[in-house]
Amino acid sequence: MLREQERLHSLVRRYQSPDEYPFFTDALQKPILQPLNYPKILYENDVNVNKKLKESYIQYVLPAACAKFDREERGDAQENYGSAAVCDVNCLQALSRRIHFGKFVAEAKFRKETERFVALIKAEDRKGIDEAITDSKVEKKVLERLRLKAKTYGTDPDNASQDPGKINVDAVVAMYKVFYP
């Protein structure tokens, strides 16, 4: 399903956009739209964490976000398998896009403090690079915003104060916050 949707979206040049990363590179087709001139921002690289993302999504994210709602409260959700597959595809693509934004953040920070990063890279100081890239105040704000969005968009707006919400908001935040092994 994911593979086939990527195949389809590649026709409208989705994976030519520098912030879109395919899970199935072998499925892509030649776009029917003319290529766009994106500014060349990132240093040449082949970082693509989608394989790991898909594994973590299946192993950790889905059980945390859905178990209580589907299996325990609503019984077998057999009739939702099709729609769930469609939603999973959209969800994985959104996560992938958001996670790969990190490349642009890293690039911007490298350009701002090139000397510092060159030294860290030469020393192969992975922990130091990680700390230099991470801005915990910004990160906290992003997660708070994510929580608000998950709550707002997962609640009946007609009855926001009463509605317990459709989704486990903590699990949504954890998708972005927790590094799964």
Added chain:
Amino acid sequence: MLREQERLHSLVRRYQSPDEYPFFTDALQKPILQPLNYPKILYENDVNVNKKLKESYIQYVLPAACAKFDREERGDAQENYGSAAVCDVNCLQALSRRIHFGKFVAEAKFRKETERFVALIKAEDRKGIDEAITDSKVEKKVLERLRLKAKTYGTDPDNASQDPGKINVDAVVAMYKVFYP
């Protein structure tokens, strides 16, 4: 794009669901999931208004919902053509689903007042049938709820009181309210 996505979703039995109507019946494939036993609710029929829906969407809905945002304020939106196509497909499918729900409403009302409707049908009283099906109080409530949803989901939840919103809410309501010729 729409045709190809329907082809893909037919694999997970989307168009076996009684509330899903394809735009391209010739594109559908045999599902890879086992068929579900949906209760047989509707009287045998071949009503499918998708052709007209697609025409109205292109001719009336899109210009009303998007013109001001894309063309006048943001200049040429060439680079959004691909993403716009993906959104249009989702939007058309959502509209189609919602509009065809009308069949279930009509069926429920027919069952509740069978004699009245049989008489109207025998008299070929189209206007009378229309009036008998329409509940203007319920319709008003549905449209109010739709307006609230369009506003809530089209606004930055972090800044809801200031944000002018991403979409023309009146145009969204009109999609469901106005009968386009």
